[in-house]
Amino acid sequence: MFADSPAFSGFSVDDIDEARTFYGETLGLRVEANSMGFLNVHLENGGVILIYPKQDHVPSTYTVLNFPVTDIDAAVTELNAKGVVTKIYDDDNTDERGIARPPKPEYGPPICWFRDPAGNVLSVLVD
Numbered sequence: 001m002f003a004d005s006p007a008f009s010g011f012s013v014d015d016i017d018e019a020r021t022f023y024g025e026t027l028g029l030r031v032e033a034n035s036m037g038f039l040n041v042h043l044e045n046g047g048v049i050l051i052y053p054k055q056d057h058v059p060s061t062y063t064v065l066n067f068p069v070t071d072i073d074a075a076v077t078e079l080n081a082k083g084v085v086t087k088i089y090d091d092d093n094t095d096e097r098g099i100a101r102p103p104k105p106e107y108g109p110p111i112c113w114f115r116d117p118a119g120n121v122l123s124v125l126v127d
């Protein structure tokens with residue numbers, strides 16, 4: 001029933017203009033306003049993320065969007081150079097830049113979390 005559906009995911013933000021700038025300019029994604037004034041963020045794999053404004057927005061407490069990368073150190077350096085804070089969790093599992101490097105591959109890939117201007121959690125992780 002849903003196998004051929006062009007499904008998409010979405011999440012809210014408190015400021016649509018800040019989101020447009022962050023996803024378009026800071027992250028370098030193709031962002032377009034749709035007919036409702038929401039944002040369609042186009043991903044390289046053909047997927048689309050819907051970002052919509054919500055007055056009583058509450059930031060996600062979980063990762064809403066993951067960006068697989070081949071070089072996490074380079075990705076984090078680029079994010080930091082653009083002013084993105086990547087040390088959002090203050091614990092022993094992440095280094096000074098916020099990168100978690102699990103001791104065994106079966107525990108998952110190296111990953112680093114950061115937030116968009118609305119406080120939603122995003123990540124870069126080794127593909």
